[in-house]
Structure formats: structure tokens, C-alpha cells
Amino acid sequence: MKHAARACWRFSLACLACLCLQLPASQARAQEALHLTQAELMQAPGGYAGPVQSAIDPAALTGPWQPVQLPHTFYGQWAPPAAAGDRPRVVTRWYRVRPGTFEMPGGTAAFYVVRGQMVGQIAIYGDGRLLFRSRGSPVWNVFRHPAIFVPLNLAADAPPPREFLIRLDTVNGSTGALSTLWVGDAHAVYVRYARRLWLESEIPFMSSAAFLAVGLFSLGVWFWRRREPIYLLFFGTALCTVIRRWHFYENIDLLPMPDPWFVWLTLNALTWQAVMLHYFFEVLHRRRRPWMGIVLAGLGLLCTLATLPAPFLLSGMAQFRQTIYGGLIVANIVVIGVGWYSSWRARSHEGLVLAVGHLIALVLGTHDWLKFNSHLIDTESIALTPYVTGGLFALFGYVMFRRYVRALGQVEEVNAGLEARLAAREAELAESYRLLRDVEQRETLNRERARLVQDMHDGLGSSLMTALRVVEYGRADEAAVAEVLRACIDDLKLTIDSMEPVEADLLLLLATLRFRLGPRLENSGIALRWEVQDVPNLDWLEPRNALHILRILQEAFTNVIKHTRATEIRVSTGMADGGVQVTVADNGPGFVLADGLGRGGKGLANQLRRAEAVGARLELQSDAGGTRFSLWLPLRNGAAAAAPPQAAADLAT
16 A cells, blocks of 8 residues: 555656646747737627628628727616517627737637627627537527637638627627637647636536436435435435536537526526435434425425426516525525534534535525626636535535444444453353353263163173072082173173264174174184174264163173074174164074063063163064074164164064
8 A cells, every 4th residue: 555655646746747847838838829808899780680691791890889898798688578479689799809910830720718608699700701609509508608719720821810700699688798819829729728628617527427426326325225315315415416507517518408498407406405405404413393394395396386497487487587596595595504503503513514515605606696697707707606516525425424434433333342242142151051061061970870870780780699699509600600700791891882982883883792792702612703784873872872782782692602502693784674784693493482582581671671772673583594683773863762662572573
């Protein structure tokens, strides 16, 4: 950013240096133009000279000529038409100027009229040949002659005219004026013309275009945020301001509508501009005056309807136009005064700035009104009203910018408050989570403690108690006691293994079982065939459920070792009925399932109870080829909870 700013400053200084270097040359060329302040005036005999011709004979204008000082102002009294529908009578005035010889360093010459102020038409002749003719309507030409530039000779060998005739066709009764004239080197004359054109037309046009563009953007914002009418008021103010000063824009050569509609449009733009200003003040100082808004809107609507370009209104409209303008000036003064007072009471800085700015704009408008209607002010002075648009654009832009910055500040304050509250809530939640984790950890420890106690009591404790009874009563030899103690040690190891995390991997759990029971099978002379395949993970396989599965499969292995004469055990896994199935099969002689189930052992009951706890199903098949034990496990915890318990009578298939 610093480098960019430094580059902008360097570029600005370079442009200023170039301008300073060119200024002496421009002033030298400007001195090569002749300033004409003397002329002769003649009014055409009969008042009107007829249509404008392409060429005239200057010697034919033999009327009395009188010398006048430029700029010259002429006055007339209003005379209504003789009959309804008749056009107002036109009066032709001729101005004659003889500049004599002048220098043309560039070989070409030009003629420059600083201002021709009249309600009518203007035509310029050089040595009897038509050089320029205004194209707009009489009303439009009131403002369309801020500066007239006329090239005199397009080639260096063509001499410029020696006599100029300026024809003014003005509406009877209207007041007008003709400024001083310049003639000489084309470049020197154009420098003066371009400077005035920029000051009086181009700069105001660019500011008006920017005002209207931002107003259209504000209208788009209002469509999305209907709750904030200030954006709509900004657009309405921009539109009325630009329309009101439409006639000052140099880029528009001809009026694209009839004169009555143009007057009606610009007049009522001033009317509704006052209404918009009142409501804009109310948004700023927040002091509602509904009665004043209703009165202003009613007067605006009445003025709009009363000045409509209807045939029966046109005859009186010209008479009351000045009265209407006077009433609108009074209405604007009232709106500005009330807005300033309310803003002062409400300590609204934006409202006070807007009131002072509109008061200055009203003074500038009064200046131009006197300039164009009474000619009490120098005709050649630059109109100030076009700059009102740029000034109002700056004022309203300042107000909107202040409100935008204030809104950003409020948003930042709200965000800071929300961040503080969020930090406090996060701290509270962190403390709550810590307490919950502590409670959950204690509950988990209690559950695990209860589970281990229950499992050791039912499994290891029962086995140890049985072994103790056998030893106390002398019913078992050392081999039987050793077998019981091995089973107890296996139970203890499986209980400890169930506490290890298996991360929902059933194969890891089966590998643990293989590691613990492998030596026991080997001591019993039983070969183990491990045909385990990959199966999906079980998300519900936590330590408690893992112990249930280990106990179920341990009981299956124990039954094979104790009650069969098998020499081989085959363990396999696979998918069945949307779940995982673990199969333990031996090659023993088999047995009758009804007899085995009727012995009343607790092993099968414990298997069923544990299977019900995890939502599993058991299946037992036995024939002469061996016994096959299957354990079906659901894939999801929900399926495990929904699986029906399996009755012991259903195991025989």
C-alpha cells in the first residue's frame, strides 16, 4: 500500500509539473484571441424577420443601428396570445460586430460566444453566410447556450469573415442577454471555450452520473433490505436532483420531449426533492412529524397534477410558473429549517450537516434564478446550480458513509460481546465436560468392577470352590485338581484378555482365544485347524461383549475336550444372514442332542445367557461325523439389541 500511495503521489506531481509547463504556452495562445465588447443592435422591422435563411445580404439590413456595450441585456413585457391556441409572437434582434483584422498563427480561426441567454433561437452569420444555428426548442435553449464555438475557416488559405451578424429570435415579453464575443486563432479560442465547457457542463455532468449510479446501487440494496427506507430515499433524492438539473448537461443537444413536459418534469423534480429531504431528515434525527409529511406529500401531488401539460392548463402555466417556483423555494426553506431544528434538538450531526448543505444549495439556486430571470447578475458568470448536484452527492455520501461506519462499529461491539459470551460459555462447557468425563469414568470403572466381580464369582470362583470341595473330601487325584486349576487359570487369563482393546476386530479376539487355549488343546492331543477368513468389524465389540464371546467359545472348546474323543477341531468364520458366523467343529463320534441337553449341565445355560446379552444366536448340530457349534453375531449394535433370544430347545436342528 505504501508503494502504491508513493507511486500515486509521484504521478500527481508529474501531471502538475506538466500542467505548469503548459500553462504559459496556453496563456500565450489565449492572448492571440480578440475580445469583442462593442456591437450594434437593430430590431427587425415588424418585430419578426421570418425563417432563418442559409445566406443573407448584410446590406439589406438598413434599419436603425444603435451601439451597445457587451454583455447586453434586453427586457420585454409579457403579452398573452391574441386567441387561444396561437403561438406567442417572436421578436428578432440583430447584433452586428466588425472585429477587423486579427492574428491567426495556426492558419485557422474561430468565433466564440460566451453565452446567449434567451427563450428562443440563435443564428450566427459570417459575411452573410450561415455559420451556426441552434437546434433546440426555445425553452430548452434557455440553458443550452452556455458556450458556442464556431469554426470560421477550415483551411489556412480561406480568409475568416470580416463582419458577424448574430440573430436572436426571442419570445415576445421575455428577457434575454448576449455576452461578450471572442474571435481569433482557433486554438486560442478553443482553450477558453473548453475551459468554460468543463467548468459549467462536463464536471457537473460527471458528478450527476456518479450520483445517479450510486443511487441505483442504493435502490438495489433497498430491494434486499426493505426495513431500511433510507436507501430508497437516497435513490429518490439522486433521481430528483439529476432530473432537476437535466438542462445543464452539455452532452444532450436536443430535448427528447416536448417543452411542456420538460418544464413539468424539472419543476416537479424540485417539488418531490423537498418531500424526500423531509423524510431523510426524519430518518436522521428520529423525530417524527407525520402531519408535515402528509402536507408536503399533498402539496407535491397537487403541484404535479396542476402543472400537467394539458391543453387547458398550458395558457396559464407560463404566468404562474414563477409563482410556483417561489412557493417551492418557501417550502424548501421550511423543510430545511425544521430539519435543522430537529437535528439540533436530537444532536444529529449528520442532520445538521445536511441542513447546512441544503441551505447553501438554496442560496446557489437563488443566485442562478436571479441570473437567468432578472439578469441582475453578470451574464457571463458561471452558473452555480450545476455544482449543487456534486455538493449534494458529497453530503448524502458523507451521511451514508457515517451511518455505514457506525453500523460497522456496532457490529464490532456486538461481535466482541458475542466473543466474550462465547468464551465464557466455552469455559462453562469445558468444565461441564470435565465433570461429565469424571462421572463417566467413575461409572465405567464401577461397571467394569461389577462385571469383573460377577464374572470371577460365576466362573473362576465357582471353579475354585468346586476344586476346594473335591480336595477337602478327597474325591480327586492330583491330575484332576491340576485340570481344574488349569481351567481356572484359563478363565482368569481370558478375563484379563477381554480388557485389552480389540477395536471392533473379531479376528483379533479369536486370535487371543487361540493363543490361550492352544497349549491346552495340544496337551489333550487335539489338532487345531484354523480356517478363519476376513469379516467386517463389529462396532459394538467392547470389553464386556468381548468377554461374553470368549466365554461362549471357551465353553465350546471345553465341551470338545471333556466330552468327545475328537482328535481335531476346525475353527472357521464367514458371513450368514447379514451377520458374522463363527463355527467350531470337531471330528468326534458325536452324540444325541436330546441326551446331551437333558443332563442338566450349566455350560449350555451360560452360553445362552451370554448370547442373549450380545444379541447372538447359537446353533448346535451332531451326528456320527462329529459335532458342529455355530455362533451368529450381528454386524451392528442395533441389530444385536433387536435379535431375539434363542431357547435351548431350538438348538437341535
